Amino acid sequence: MKILTVVGARPQFIKAAAVSRELRGSHTEILVHTGQHYDFLMSEVFFRELEVPTPDYDLEVGSGSHAIQSGRMMIRLEQVVIKERPDRMLVYGDTNSTLAGALVGSKLQIPVTHVEAGLRSFNKSMPEEINRILTDHVCDLLFTPTDAASRNLAGEGINQGVYQVGDVMYDALLQHIMIAEKKSSILDRLKLRPRDYVLATIHRAANTDDRVRLEAIMQAIACSEVSVILLLHPRTRDRLKEFGLEKTMQGVGNVRVIEPVGYLDMLVLEKNARAILTDSGGVQKEAYLFNVPCITVRKETEWMETVEAGWNTLVGESLSLIPELIQNTQSEPQSHPDFYGDGTAAKRIAQTLELHRDRVSE
Ligand code: UD1
Numbered sequence: 001m002k003i004l005t006v007v008g009a010r011p012q013f014i015k016a017a018a019v020s021r022e023l024r025g026s027h028t029e030i031l032v033h034t035g036q037h038y039d040f041l042m043s044e045v046f047f048r049e050l051e052v053p054t055p056d057y058d059l060e061v062g063s064g065s066h067a068i069q070s071g072r073m074m075i076r077l078e079q080v081v082i083k084e085r086p087d088r089m090l091v092y093g094d095t096n097s098t099l100a101g102a103l104v105g106s107k108l109q110i111p112v113t114h115v116e117a118g119l120r121s122f123n124k125s126m127p128e129e130i131n132r133i134l135t136d137h138v139c140d141l142l143f144t145p146t147d148a149a150s151r152n153l154a155g156e157g158i159n160q161g162v163y164q165v166g167d168v169m170y171d172a173l174l175q176h177i178m179i180a181e182k183k184s185s186i187l188d189r190l191k192l193r194p195r196d197y198v199l200a201t202i203h204r205a206a207n208t209d210d211r212v213r214l215e216a217i218m219q220a221i222a223c224s225e226v227s228v229i230l231l232l233h234p235r236t237r238d239r240l241k242e243f244g245l246e247k248t249m250q251g252v253g254n255v256r257v258i259e260p261v262g263y264l265d266m267l268v269l270e271k272n273a274r275a276i277l278t279d280s281g282g283v284q285k286e287a288y289l290f291n292v293p294c295i296t297v298r299k300e301t302e303w304m305e306t307v308e309a310g311w312n313t314l315v316g317e318s319l320s321l322i323p324e325l326i327q328n329t330q331s332e333p334q335s336h337p338d339f340y341g342d343g344t345a346a347k348r349i350a351q352t353l354e355l356h357r358d359r360v361s362e
């Protein structure tokens with residue numbers, strides 16, 4: 001079967017690293033990069049390190065407002081899909097690249113598969129929530145990572161074509177952690193000792209686009225008594241600059257601000273952190289998978305099971321609690337259920353697509 005996969009943003013390259021490998025065993029894959037993320041450290045580094053196949057097409061859409069970015073993606077992607085005429089398309093997650101792929105495919109009557117389906121924050125002010133809901137409702141094959149995600153789909157009346165396979169990010173983590181521990185020298189380079197630092201990432205629009213909130217988050221991080229390594233997403237970098245807040249974080253307290261890192265360095269930084277502070281979906285989950293307590297700078301999360309199990313604390317409005325939470329994250333909960341499957345999600349996806357091959361050719 002000829003499958004056209006659409007990727008465009010950092011977490012999608014990591015998910016594709018796990019899934020493409022399996023897909024290509026039994027299917028032909030055409031990989032399309034929308035160009036949503038384009039900096040070396042947001043894109044190419046993942047293709048190199050994780051041996052993600054070189055995209056067959058790069059749509060080079062770059063950044064822009066939601067409408068400009070999504071519109072460019074759809075116009076350029078439509079041409080590729082018409083030319084390639086795939087049997088099926090595949091999209092990951094909840095970014096603008098995900099929705100563009102789902103809309104273009106479904107309107108050209110190509111069946112579309114959604115990997116990481118069913119997640120909900122129940123907060124429609126998030127662009128990602130809109131992307132996920134719309135994507136799930138036009139896809140015919142939906143691979144969910146968790147019980148909660150499968151329940152969410154059932155709650156919206158989506159019962160056909162739903163397969164709970166586990167989380168492909170867990171597959172990616174298992175596939176790369178040993179390589180990362182062998183190859184990465186990030187702890188030495190940053191002179192970090194295991195469990196002696198907190199790893200932080202902030203990039204959600206709700207946290208970065210509002211000057212007052214961004215400043216409050218940065219000030220709370222700066223009050224930490226434990227060393228903090230803050231990996232600066234380009235969105236956050238740009239907003240700090242735009243709001244004249246760049247200097248607030250330079251040489252402040254125990255905070256070190258550095259550029260984003262590749263996935264191998266990231267896994268090592270996460271695994272050895274004393275705690276993780278983040279608003280990233282993927283990073284919350286990786287914190288859990290590495291048994292590292294997480295503080296999530298959001299009011300809600302799509303990964304509620306990590307909160308219910310005691311490993312993740314949501315900090316929405318009470319940002320002033322952050323320094324104290326960082327200080328007190330040494331005690332770990334006793335139970336650690338396998339919420340994210342057994343690391344074979346990608347294999348199950350490829351096998352299920354194999355079953356659907358017959359339906360496509362019928
Ligand atoms: C996007 C996704 C978000 C996901 C995140 C992963 C949407 C709506 N959001 O958010 O769900 O969690 O990716 O990281 O799709 N920029 C650069 N270089 C780059 C990429 C971006 O400088 O390579 C800057 C630009 O100023 C751009 C801004 O970052 O305007 C935001 O990029 P964009 O892709 O629109 O959204 P993200 O915040 O990255």
Ligand code: UDP
Nearest residue numbers: 010011231260261262263266280281282283
């Ligand atoms: N990540 C990375 N380097 C970084 C920050 C994140 O490799 O500097 C990885 C991280 O390990 C996870 C993924 O990127 O696998 C998460 O992506 P991001 O936070 O950009 O998006 P989200 O998951 O919130 O959509």
